[in-house]
Amino acid sequence: MSQPPPPPNQPPPGGFGAPQNPPPGGFGAPQNPPPGGFGAPQNPPPGGFGAPQTPPVPPQTPPQTPPPPAQGPGYGYPQPPAPPQQQPYGNPQQPGYGYPSPQPGYGYPQQPGYGYPQPPQGGGRKGPSAQVWIIVSAVVAIALIVGGGVWYAKSSSGSGKSDNSASDDRGRDKGGTGGPGAGSKEKAPADTAAKVLFQVPAPEVKDKQEIDSVTGSWLTGSVYAKAGVNKIVGYDPDSGTTKWTLPLNGQTCAGSPEISSSGVAAVVSESGKRANARDRKPCSDITAFEVATGKKLWTRSVKTGDTPVAFGEVSISGTTVAVGAGYYGGAAFDATSGKVLWQPKTGSCTDVGYAGGEQLVAVRKCGDYGDEAYEVQLLDPRTGAVRWSYKLPKGIDNAKVVSTKPVVFGVDSGDITASGATDVFSLDDTGKLRTKITLADGKYEHACGVGKVHDCHAIVVGNDKLYVPTEQHDGTAQGARTNEIVAFSLATGKTTGDRIDAGDGYDIFPIRMDGGNLLAYKSGPFDKGAQVVSVDGTNLRQTELLETPASAEVLGAISSMVPKSSELLYIEGRLFFGKALVSKPYSADAKAYTALGFGVK
Template sequence: MSFGPAPSMYTQSALAADETRKRRRRRVLGAAAAAVTAVAVCVGGWLLWPGGKAQGTGTPAAARQAPDDIRATVEKRPASPEGQPVVEHGEKDLPKATDTQPLYAPGTWATGKILAKGIARRIEGYKITPKYDEKAWTLELGGHICATSRHVTADGRTAVVIQPPRPEGTAKKGVCDQVVFFDLNTGKKLWQKKMPEAGSAYVTNTNLTLAKGVVAIAWGSGSVAYDMKDGKQLWNGTSAAQCADQGFAGGRALLALQVCGQRPDVTYRVQRLDPRTGKPQWTYRVARGVQAVYLPSSEPPVLAVAAGDSMVTDLITLDGRGKHRATISLDGYEAKCGTRNFSSSFFGVVENCDGMVVGRTQAYVTSKENIAINQPSNWIVAFDLKTGRTQGKFEGRWLQMVHPLRMSGDDLLIYRRAGVLTPAAVVSWNPRTDKETPYLLFTLPEDDEFDLSDPEQSDIVVEQGRVFFARRELARDEEDPKASVLMVIGYGSAGLAH
């Protein structure tokens, strides 16, 4: 597989990823040994749900959305939380890959009928049908996927940026300069456009997002936006500007992250843009000394910043006019911004903070792992966006880490990993009442549970009563090269939703 910028840049990213993998493996082996010892001395039983009752969420029904709105599904509580497989697909005859050159599988999206998965140069759609592995469609892209977005329109459309094939040795080998907009339910390509002046767009710097009716892409030295309806170009930015667009955050609004000046003396600013014209509606200037900025939420606007460190240290919340509201220290927390693909900046990182979710009035952030025996392995804390104060805490369990997934109305959907005697679960947490509601209980395949449960390695998507787990990288079993490798698995309720 060959894609990325000039070999020197890609090689450095790959070597760093390789070293991160080695550190993670050492940590996993140590944690497994500690868990075995702890289980041996553990006494007592487990309650599946504290108090033995499932509590109602009080989540309001979703407002009706227009087709080109960005989807914001409010989940219905299943009649039964008992889960059953609804999708399970493995890839066979994988090519030989190494830690520094794996087979990438970026992008996972779900509708009520289809689970769609990106893999190398194509996207495949699988029917959501219990006990069957049935492929509904395949969309051949003609080039490797370079950037994806988690956003989907209300009627089930999304986009990817691809790297068109070019002869070896050509000047533009590795350039990611085409965007494809497609329908998730049918696999139909709706339009494909060549991005203007995108000769420096690579897998390491290209970011893609969706806002109402608009697809927007930025690559650090340029940007462009298209109309979802027909692919007509709406506006574009160039590197000639004093501050260049590094990436966008979409959803309910469109924010631009801009870099001003030349490295190492650069500063950042964030602008809210009119999606149709690209004109700024307000500008927030980030303080000097910040090394990186991420945009986990466009509305309400929230920035995750690395101040004096390479990892995120603080959240900055803004009001609707771009004015500072609060700064939240993340000492002891892991927002997990820019940590996908073993901290390689592939496939778009500006919006991806897998350790946190932003709601209408609160930000929910995961704590660092706690290795103490018979104590919660981690927890999720709710911070008030206006004051920055803590407003609630959802605890995991011993050997059962919890991960925030997304909002469902004003409730938070949480994935809780399996324990020694308890299954994995998706639950809903109402931070106003501190009540927990079970949505789905299920058991992931034992050999795949660790990778699939790690949000830094796999996509975890909840949509319309189901949860899906999908690897972002695939590697064959060298002892059995032709064996099928599990790529995606999903669970739905064995009962009917009400």
């Protein structure tokens, strides 16, 4: 895990806490900010900019038996039927990642993607217990309340989504073809010193049991869209002025990492507003909207019998919006009209979920409970017809898609719990195995969500290579820590010798491909700003594109977003961090935000 920067000496007023609404006129209001505002030369309000939020404590002992279907869909996601003492999805010792825990109040998983530590899966795999994670989390929180600002340790897992614009649908799928440097769009400005563009204050949360979801963000050249509670708001990416607001029936559960070529994105949301902190509606609404205007194109749901199916993921490929529901299977819709292209299938095989972008890839599960076999399939995005299928070895109960063109996916196998993927498979255009890449547990700092099909972060495919960051280690200077990005060949499975050094005091991880170049994020020492760099795919030369301000307030706010875990988006000199979950503040003076924006324009 990355080490936090050396702290200053005095704690700020307000201390450590979760998000709450700032006082009227507080700094960083995204609409009509007061003169000076956040980022202008004025003093911030007490509590400091971006005081981090307190992660909720995950349930320590998940029940072994889900509630029966007759009790309703439950909160967050429904529990599918299963034999006694068995979980319907994923590992039988723990509820599937992205689907609800039977524990009341945890309709959303405590997953690495949102900056909260997650207990590892059970089922005999070795790793720290839930109690250990809770203790470590508390110790880290206390240790990081340090003088002069609040600093967060980097998460080694997360939800740093790839850039999603109409002109570049999904960064993780770019760069698979063409020579190094070909098609690169991001150019270095004359001055890389970024200013704060604006920030979105976190919504007020009053109940300590309440965890509200604001999952989903999208960035184009003209709009930054961010999910709020029961809505999505489109902002001018330079000023923060509100351009549009799209009301939703309930809180968002998932957002498409892609924007279609026609400018359409999609979200999964709850079917109604929550009445209280314990109230969770099923994540059964799928909505498509135009990012430029906020116009809702349609909202749809599908049922099994009389029960709406709750979905945990959504992805876009071409003109198809595909949603996955794990045990219940998947469905797809036309992005413009909302026409149902296919619905969850009955029988022994179901689609666990999909990954979109340049191609549509499904993870399919077949067989009776306890004896399932998994396959990775390339689908026709308009019909769902299978073009080819690759069967996973027996005993592997997960597959996380890293890239859809070429198709590259990872699995977490063996006695492993802390890594995103310990084995990565590279397939050719016919679905045949090219090679397998082994990523030793504890050596690399990428992450993939458990039970999610397209939730891998800090691991990128391009130039026929797999780019992954190493864990931090000692640097060349005394006391300095650093890491690097290394590359593996998708043809041989061996390291290529490519080594992208962060430099002493810095930590680096890949964001996405930009043609043949790799975009990477670098966090620095306590007195240096964070950077976005472009790495030439041939000579590995790093070109700085942006550097954030280095003030303690700004760096503390960035750290609280946990960059490797946040919805991290970069386009044309603009960098945005987005959070997915918010909870009650730890301190009445705490300040927190669901989005931060920086730009060199």
